[in-house]
Amino acid sequence: MDSTGGDHSEGSSRIGDVPAQIEGVQKRIEKSLAGHAYSAAAQFAIRLSLEEAIMNGFRHGNRQDASKAVEVRWEICADSATFHVIDEGEGFDPDAVPDPTLDENLEIPSGRGLMLIRAYMSEAAYHGAGNHLEMTFRKSAKK
Amino acid sequence: MAQETSRILVTDLDGVLRVEFVDRDILDEASIRKIGAELVRRIEAVANPHVLICFRGVEHLSSAALGTLITVNSLTKKRGGQLRLSDIRPSILEVFTITKLDKLFHISDTAARALEGFGNKG
Numbered sequence: 001m002d003s004t005g006g007d008h009s010e011g012s013s014r015i016g017d018v019p020a021q022i023e024g025v026q027k028r029i030e031k032s033l034a035g036h037a038y039s040a041a042a043q044f045a046i047r048l049s050l051e052e053a054i055m056n057g058f059r060h061g062n063r064q065d066a067s068k069a070v071e072v073r074w075e076i077c078a079d080s081a082t083f084h085v086i087d088e089g090e091g092f093d094p095d096a097v098p099d100p101t102l103d104e105n106l107e108i109p110s111g112r113g114l115m116l117i118r119a120y121m122s123e124a125a126y127h128g129a130g131n132h133l134e135m136t137f138r139k140s141a142k143k
Numbered sequence: 144m145a146q147e148t149s150r151i152l153v154t155d156l157d158g159v160l161r162v163e164f165v166d167r168d169i170l171d172e173a174s175i176r177k178i179g180a181e182l183v184r185r186i187e188a189v190a191n192p193h194v195l196i197c198f199r200g201v202e203h204l205s206s207a208a209l210g211t212l213i214t215v216n217s218l219t220k221k222r223g224g225q226l227r228l229s230d231i232r233p234s235i236l237e238v239f240t241i242t243k244l245d246k247l248f249h250i251s252d253t254a255a256r257a258l259e260g261f262g263n264k265g
Contacts, residue, residue, distance in 0.1 A: 019172060044203070044234050051170055051205050059172075101243040107217055109210035112242050116206055119241045 002028060008077040009035065014069040018058035025072055026050060032076045038139070045120035046081060046137050052113035053085040053133050061087025061131050080122075082136045091129025150174045153185060159193045159261055160185055161254065169204040179211040183218060192224035193261045197254050199230040209244060216248060225249065227257040 002011035009032040015021045026047055033043050054070055062068040068088040075082050100111045117124050117135060124135040154161045162182065169175060186192045194215070212228075219226040227249040231239070239245040251257035 041234065047203060048205070048238070051203075055172065055205070055207070106243065106247050107213055109213045110206075112206035112209055116238065116241065 010075040012073040017066045049117045057087030061089030080138045085133045091131040162196045167202040169208040229254045229257040
């Protein structure tokens with residue numbers, strides 16, 4: 001569902017079969033971002049972060065069980081865009097994820113999604129058990 | 144002769160496997176797995192594989208794609224060869240910089256320069 005107020009847009013989606021449905025959600029959000037004059041660089045940052053967050057929720061949270069949903073909610077304003085990505089998994093400790101940029105971890109093929117989210121979004125925080133990610137992109141931030 | 148395999152085009156250029164992507168977005172995990180499997184099969188078919196992956200036209204890629212590149216790089220090195228990347232647009236190059244994978248991969252501005260690099264390695 002998408003709705004547009006005077007100065008902001010909001011929407012939500014519950015995705016079960018994430019690989020098949022993620023593109024449709026990204027398109028809806030992309031359209032809203034364009035409507036609020038987000039730059040190409042901002043749209044790149046948000047799309048990448050959402051891709052990583054939703055796929056993490058599906059792969060690690062829901063363990064690729066399409067009968068479980070990843071819920072995505074967003075509110076997009078002229079200055080900032082906030083996203084909630086909530087999976088049905090048990091959660092995790094984001095501080096326990098190894099730093100993939102350390103020399104000894106560079107050749108490990110996985111574990112970069114979270115660091116990309118933190119790099120590209122202005123704020124990113126996990127709530128509860130760690131299955132609810134809230135992330136915000138602010139135009140004023142140098143990202 | 145170019146041959147389309149899943150979502151990539153692979154061309155043999157005098158012993159260098161040149162790989163290009165069919166899609167502008169390298170995000171879909173099933174496609175990424177297919178691309179990885181195809182590259183592994185190609186690399187395992189030759190001794191001392193020299194592989195050039197050209198990113199011309201690619202606009203987005205995910206951490207899953209980075210993971211496949213790391214796997215391909217490790218396999219190529221293990222078999223006595225080398226992987227080089229080229230034609231990466233600035234927005235994607237930033238992803239390599241943020242993740243510090245620009246330290247792991249040989250990255251060239253253009254395919255021509257990457258091919259020169261293989262030549263220098265003999």
